[in-house]
Amino acid sequence: MHDFIERLTAYVHWALFLLLEVTSGFLLFQHNHYQGSVWFTQANIVAAQVHEWESEVLSFLRMPAENAALVRRNIALQQQNDVLRHELISQSNNFTISQLDSLTNRQIVKSSNCQMIEAQIIDNSVRKRDNMLVINAGSEDGVAPEMGVVSGTGVVGIVSAVTPHHALVMSILNSHSSISCRLRGTEYFGYLKWKGGKPLRAYMDDVPRHAHIKKGAVVETNGFSAVFPAGIFLGKVAEIKNSSDGLAYELEILLSTDLANIRHVAVINNHDKAELDSLYQQ
Amino acid sequence: MITTILKRMAWALLLLAIQVLVLDQVHPWGYGAPLLCPLIVITLPLGTSRTEALLWGFGTGFIADIFAGTSGISSAALTFIAFLQPPLLELMVPRDSEEELRPSFSTMGRWNYLQFIAILLLLHHLVWFALEGFSYFFLKDILISMGVSYAASLLLIILVEHVRNPKN
Numbered sequence: 001m002h003d004f005i006e007r008l009t010a011y012v013h014w015a016l017f018l019l020l021e022v023t024s025g026f027l028l029f030q031h032n033h034y035q036g037s038v039w040f041t042q043a044n045i046v047a048a049q050v051h052e053w054e055s056e057v058l059s060f061l062r063m064p065a066e067n068a069a070l071v072r073r074n075i076a077l078q079q080q081n082d083v084l085r086h087e088l089i090s091q092s093n094n095f096t097i098s099q100l101d102s103l104t105n106r107q108i109v110k111s112s113n114c115q116m117i118e119a120q121i122i123d124n125s126v127r128k129r130d131n132m133l134v135i136n137a138g139s140e141d142g143v144a145p146e147m148g149v150v151s152g153t154g155v156v157g158i159v160s161a162v163t164p165h166h167a168l169v170m171s172i173l174n175s176h177s178s179i180s181c182r183l184r185g186t187e188y189f190g191y192l193k194w195k196g197g198k199p200l201r202a203y204m205d206d207v208p209r210h211a212h213i214k215k216g217a218v219v220e221t222n223g224f225s226a227v228f229p230a231g232i233f234l235g236k237v238a239e240i241k242n243s244s245d246g247l248a249y250e251l252e253i254l255l256s257t258d259l260a261n262i263r264h265v266a267v268i269n270n271h272d273k274a275e276l277d278s279l280y281q282q
Numbered sequence: 283m284i285t286t287i288l289k290r291m292a293w294a295l296l297l298l299a300i301q302v303l304v305l306d307q308v309h310p311w312g313y314g315a316p317l318l319c320p321l322i323v324i325t326l327p328l329g330t331s332r333t334e335a336l337l338w339g340f341g342t343g344f345i346a347d348i349f350a351g352t353s354g355i356s357s358a359a360l361t362f363i364a365f366l367q368p369p370l371l372e373l374m375v376p377r378d379s380e381e382e383l384r385p386s387f388s389t390m391g392r393w394n395y396l397q398f399i400a401i402l403l404l405l406h407h408l409v410w411f412a413l414e415g416f417s418y419f420f421l422k423d424i425l426i427s428m429g430v431s432y433a434a435s436l437l438l439i440i441l442v443e444h445v446r447n448p449k450n
Contacts, residue, residue: 013332013365019339020361027347028354028413047349054303101364125306125351127314127427129414132351196415 032210035158042108048166050133051123055136059263066263073152101231115269117142119149122166126260133157135265138165146227148268152235154256155179155221156265171236173199181234182222183213189222192234192253200255202235207249211239219253226270226277233278294322294342302349305438314431316438317448320406321347323364324399325441328375328383332368339364352414359410363402374398386447399439407432 059066117138139142139162149156149169158179159172170177173194181204182189190206204219217237223230239252301318308367310317322342325382326335343357350354350356387395407428 015364016336016363017334021358024340024343024354024358024361026354027357030353043346050302050349058307123351126399128352153366 015196037225045163048086048122048136048163051134052136055120055122055263062261062263070152115142115271117267117269119143119167119265119267121263121265122205124171124259124262126171126173129196131173131259132160133171133259134171135167135169135267136165137267138162138167140164142269143167143267144269148228148232148270150228150267150268151234151257151262152266153258153262154235155228156257156259156262158227159267171259172202172257178225179228180222181219183207183211183237184218184220184231186211187222188213189224190251192219196227199260200223200258201238202253202255204237204251204253205248207251209247209249211249213237213251214248215240228268229270261269287380290338292326294338297322298342298345298349306350306406311438312412314427315344316431316434317406317410318438318442319343319360320363320403320435320436321365321439321442323406324347324402325385326364326367326371327385328371328379329381330368330413332365335368338363339367355410355413359406360411362409363406366405367402370398370401387443388447395443398438399443403432403436403439407435 016085036158052170091136113138117137119135119141120134121133125133127133133156135143135149143159143162145159145161149159155172157169157177160170161168171177172192175194175196177192178192179192180189181192188207188211190204192204194202200269207213215237219234219237221228221230221232221234233256235253235255235257237251238254241250241252242248297318305316305318319339319340323335323339326338328331330338337361339360343355343360345355346356346360353382371385375390379389383389385395385398387396390398411424411428411431415421415427
């Protein structure tokens with residue numbers, strides 16, 4: 001008996017080794033179900049707090065680049081606004097510039113049915129296969145799972161889990177991410193997916209072969225899912241390839257948002273979403 | 283006994299802090315970041331029981347995972363090398379070594395210790411990047427990532443070990 005116990009203790013490290021590796025494996029695979037695992041992620045209280053302090057320091061250092069991007073985006077929007085305004089006037093004779101200007105910002109925001117919740121990224125990565133980021137807005141700020149996250153330059157990701165003050169966001173640079181998108185000016189749609197590798201390179205699949213596509217065409221959200229409103233910038237077509245089954249095109253997309261270098265984002269709370277969701281469930 | 287454990291914990295926390303706050307933000311040419319955590323397992327002294335080594339490896343990996351969002355990957359990789367560290371160390375130190383010898387350039391000899399680090403770090407990186415790249419589309423990219431991270435980690439660990447032990 002004594003001998004037996006001695007022999008057993010000599011092998012106890014094997015059992016412990018297997019137990020710990022199985023535990024690691026469990027953590028690795030249950031992480032795919034993001035909702036249940038928020039306490040084992042960067043969004044838990046301690047980790048989020050440490051990352052928040054770190055990000056406060058870093059945001060001072062990155063302020064100039066961030067500002068420059070916002071200014072560029074602002075100018076682009078102003079130009080677009082200008083074009084649309086003239087288009088609107090030429091379309092309808094009884095609508096004048098003064099009438100358009102009298103629409104206050106508030107009315108415009110109200111009519112779009114979307115609320116923006118501003119937040120800062122406090123933890124981020126781009127080098128993994130499944131990248132997640134953490135923002136400093138949570139359920140108490142009105143953030144809920146499945147809401148879209150955008151930056152000044154385009155789509156960033158989708159909220160996957162929330163704590164009271166933080167939210168875990170599935171970045172578009174995640175193998176599970178799939179964002180419904182279209183080519184601007186057409187109704188050809190597909191799904192934007194990331195397959196690992198370079199953080200600015202993603203793919204749009206399911207584009208029919210009869211579609212006329214040019215390099216440089218803009219890819220934007222199509223608003224099918226209500227996570228993102230239609231028309232939000234995703235990137236531009238960099239390369240046109242055949243899909244693996246040869247039945248459709250696969251477009252290589254140069255993403256407009258450099259996820260390795262962003263800090264300020266906004267979460268989109270689309271009030272139509274609940275309505276659409278209930279429709280899908282019926 | 284207690285002071286040794288506290289000292290080692292402080293050492294582990296310092297390395298973890300550097301990993302989480304500095305290294306996780308660095309991506310040389312957009313590829314894998316250097317990983318410093320294996321050093322915690324590498325420097326476990328001679329005579330550490332395999333059970334104890336495993337607990338150190340898993341504990342360190344678990345914390346690193348939580349902060350880096352790599353749930354399970356670092357814990358699996360560090361547990362793996364923690365399992366192999368004690369027998370490998372016994373194999374590579376001189377026969378007549380003192381009982382609780384702490385691996386370093388001065389105690390093991392420059393070339394011996396370098397080999398010891400290189401082997402354990404390679405095993406760690408193989409497991410880490412295999413798990414991370416599960417169903418990865420670009421095999422080439424993951425191999426480059428592993429290579430870049432391996433080289434960067436190795437250089438960094440050698441640097442840290444020289445700073446820690448400046449005589450050699």
